[in-house]
Amino acid sequence: MPTITIDPVTRIEGHAKITLQLDEQGEVQDARFHVTQVRGFEKLCEGRPFTEMPALMARICGICPTSHLLASSKACDDIMAVRIPETAEKLRRIMNLAQIIQSHALSFFYLSSPDFLLGMDADPEERNIMGLVRKHPQMARDGIQLRQFGQRVLETLGGKRIHPGWIVPGGVSHPLQAEQRDQILAMIPEATRITRNALSWFKGQIENFRTEIRSFANFPSMFLAMANDANQFSAYTGWLRFINSNLEIVADHITGADYLNYIGESCNEDSYLKSTYFKPLGLKQGVYRVGPLARLNMCRTAGTPMADEELAEFRELERRSVWSSFYYHYARLIEILFSIERMNTLLNDPEILGKNVRAHASPNKYEGVGILEAPRGTLIHHYHIDENGLIKSANMVIASGHNNEAMNHGVLQVARQFVKGKTLHQGMLNRVEAVIRCFDPCLSCSTHAAGMMPLDIQLIAPDGEVIDRLVR
Amino acid sequence: MPRVLLIGYGNTLCGDDALGPVAIERLSKMVADAEFIACHQLSPELAERVAICDLAVFVDATCQGEPGTVRVEQLVPVAVVGSAIFTHYVNPSTVLELAKTLYGRAPQAMLVTGAGAKFHNSEGLSEKGREALDEICRIVPQLVRDFVLTT
Numbered sequence: 001m002p003t004i005t006i007d008p009v010t011r012i013e014g015h016a017k018i019t020l021q022l023d024e025q026g027e028v029q030d031a032r033f034h035v036t037q038v039r040g041f042e043k044l045c046e047g048r049p050f051t052e053m054p055a056l057m058a059r060i061c062g063i064c065p066t067s068h069l070l071a072s073s074k075a076c077d078d079i080m081a082v083r084i085p086e087t088a089e090k091l092r093r094i095m096n097l098a099q100i101i102q103s104h105a106l107s108f109f110y111l112s113s114p115d116f117l118l119g120m121d122a123d124p125e126e127r128n129i130m131g132l133v134r135k136h137p138q139m140a141r142d143g144i145q146l147r148q149f150g151q152r153v154l155e156t157l158g159g160k161r162i163h164p165g166w167i168v169p170g171g172v173s174h175p176l177q178a179e180q181r182d183q184i185l186a187m188i189p190e191a192t193r194i195t196r197n198a199l200s201w202f203k204g205q206i207e208n209f210r211t212e213i214r215s216f217a218n219f220p221s222m223f224l225a226m227a228n229d230a231n232q233f234s235a236y237t238g239w240l241r242f243i244n245s246n247l248e249i250v251a252d253h254i255t256g257a258d259y260l261n262y263i264g265e266s267c268n269e270d271s272y273l274k275s276t277y278f279k280p281l282g283l284k285q286g287v288y289r290v291g292p293l294a295r296l297n298m299c300r301t302a303g304t305p306m307a308d309e310e311l312a313e314f315r316e317l318e319r320r321s322v323w324s325s326f327y328y329h330y331a332r333l334i335e336i337l338f339s340i341e342r343m344n345t346l347l348n349d350p351e352i353l354g355k356n357v358r359a360h361a362s363p364n365k366y367e368g369v370g371i372l373e374a375p376r377g378t379l380i381h382h383y384h385i386d387e388n389g390l391i392k393s394a395n396m397v398i399a400s401g402h403n404n405e406a407m408n409h410g411v412l413q414v415a416r417q418f419v420k421g422k423t424l425h426q427g428m429l430n431r432v433e434a435v436i437r438c439f440d441p442c443l444s445c446s447t448h449a450a451g452m453m454p455l456d457i458q459l460i461a462p463d464g465e466v467i468d469r470l471v472r
Numbered sequence: 473m474p475r476v477l478l479i480g481y482g483n484t485l486c487g488d489d490a491l492g493p494v495a496i497e498r499l500s501k502m503v504a505d506a507e508f509i510a511c512h513q514l515s516p517e518l519a520e521r522v523a524i525c526d527l528a529v530f531v532d533a534t535c536q537g538e539p540g541t542v543r544v545e546q547l548v549p550v551a552v553v554g555s556a557i558f559t560h561y562v563n564p565s566t567v568l569e570l571a572k573t574l575y576g577r578a579p580q581a582m583l584v585t586g587a588g589a590k591f592h593n594s595e596g597l598s599e600k601g602r603e604a605l606d607e608i609c610r611i612v613p614q615l616v617r618d619f620v621l622t623t
Contacts, residue, residue, distance in 0.1 A: 129516065130551040133573050141574050148517045
């Protein structure tokens with residue numbers, strides 16, 4: 001069967017390829033997103049002391065180490081059966097918000113805005129961050145500054161911007177100082193200005209992307225995110241909730257103790273990325289999405305004034321839940337705004353300078369689960385230990401796994417819309433990649449990228465003849 | 473007094489790839505009146521800090537050349553398309569181009585590369601890596617002194 005391969009997929013975090021299978025009539029019959037790198041962290045941590053897990057797990061990724069650090073620390077808190085001090089929880093929340101800001105800024109400004117600003121059909125030599133710098137320098141400066149803000153918060157609290165070690169089982173290693181708090185607070189007005197400008201600009205662009213909105217993974221699915229009693233945006237505490245495409249609750253109050261009753265994982269022969277699904281419905285019917293779009297569909301209010309205004313406008317897009325994955329970009333900007341506002345509130349809480357920031361305990365359970373909302377979606381760390389506190393087994397369910405089947409659906413939908421005929425052009429292929437960028441999958445990019453492969457796409461006729469080829 | 477920025481980058485968990493960050497740690501005790509950055513990889517956020525210095529020295533490891541040897545090259549601002557396409561990772565010339573385009577100024581800049589012998593998952597430098605480190609720490613202070621004397 002003829003196949004088109006897009007390898008590697010560019011402007012995502014990690015290495016992956018897309019294959020498009022054509023039928024005899026040249027129509028796209030199936031599409032798959034393949035992750036071609038293996039990391040193996042679940043196996044290599046076996047036998048390590050559980051207290052090492054946060055630092056070890058943070059090495060999974062150079063973009064979202066803080067998310068793994070937090071989820072891992074929460075799993076260790078569970079093993080120790082401690083409730084961490086309130087100040088420590090607030091400080092961890094700030095770290096999580098800073099992580100969301102820097103990661104979303106990277107996704108929106110560095111990876112995706114070249115598509116919005118330079119056009120989906122622009123030459124890929126231009127349609128990248130350097131093209132953005134040349135044609136829209138203020139947008140580029142803003143993107144750099146916003147990401148820098150998130151990174152500086154991480155660096156101020158954690159000691160360094162990548163792989164900070166400040167978050168530990170039981171809380172954080174040391175309290176926040178007043179001058180550190182003031183440094184962060186001083187940066188908030190500018191970060192707010194940049195985010196509001198970006199939101200205003202993006203909303204003005206939406207009309208230009210109607211075709212993409214219609215076809216970029218625009219389908220009914222369930223959504224998974226953390227929830228709480230107030231139905232407010234929640235990224236650190238709460239339980240898990242599934243809703244359907246009409247915003248009705250499908251499963252609620254799911255905790256670390258019973259998530260395996262609802263979330264199944266399936267291995268794929270052609271990819272190192274597992275497919276995660278809603279267990280009661282099985283792999284084919286149990287497709288759901290996580291991340292910014294899911295979180296905004298899930299919550300009734302954000303809980304901060306400016307983000308709530310934006311959320312109200314976002315909700316006007318649809319009467320039901322918002323289905324088009326193109327709106328992940330929009331949701332990311334709203335989440336940045338929320339994160340800045342919430343961080344401001346937390347930093348202005350007098351308790352934030354409290355000195356009691358760590359609970360100490362030995363293991364009190366043989367099992368622990370940590371759940372939080374990472375920038376890309378729900379992240380679960382689940383550990384079993386032996387009587388010596390050594391890891392017997394570890395399971396990590398990551399956002400890109402939750403979204404895997406939805407990404408496959410999205411690639412198929414967009415390929416059917418844009419890949420037609422016997423001649424390939426960059427615009428159609430970029431749209432196939434761009435639908436993946438909506439989800440911002442993170443495939444672990446912490447290792448050095450040696451020997452980048454060029455993009456090589458071949459259109460092969462049923463008789464095996466290469467009828468078109470694009471290389472970049 | 474000219475502003476000097478020394479940036480070492482590399483993965484400290486990949487053997488001799490740690491040359492850049494390790495060199496910066498040692499150089500920070502040898503070179504006065506300079507700013508030091510040790511990082512995993514170069515990113516666009518560095519452009520702003522580069523734009524406000526007069527001399528930027530990038531220190532990196534390489535798997536090319538005779539292990540233990542060191543090479544110095546002058547850099548000019550130029551965007552390298554490959555690195556620009558691949559997201560958040562950029563090379564030194566692209567950092568200079570970003571500094572020039574976004575912040576109006578690119579400093580004089582040099583890339584100092586030390587050839588390593590092993591780059592697999594491990595901590596600590598090889599013998600050849602340590603030779604390159606010694607040479608880098610001999611050359612870079614001299615480069616800085618020469619620059620300060622001529623400006």
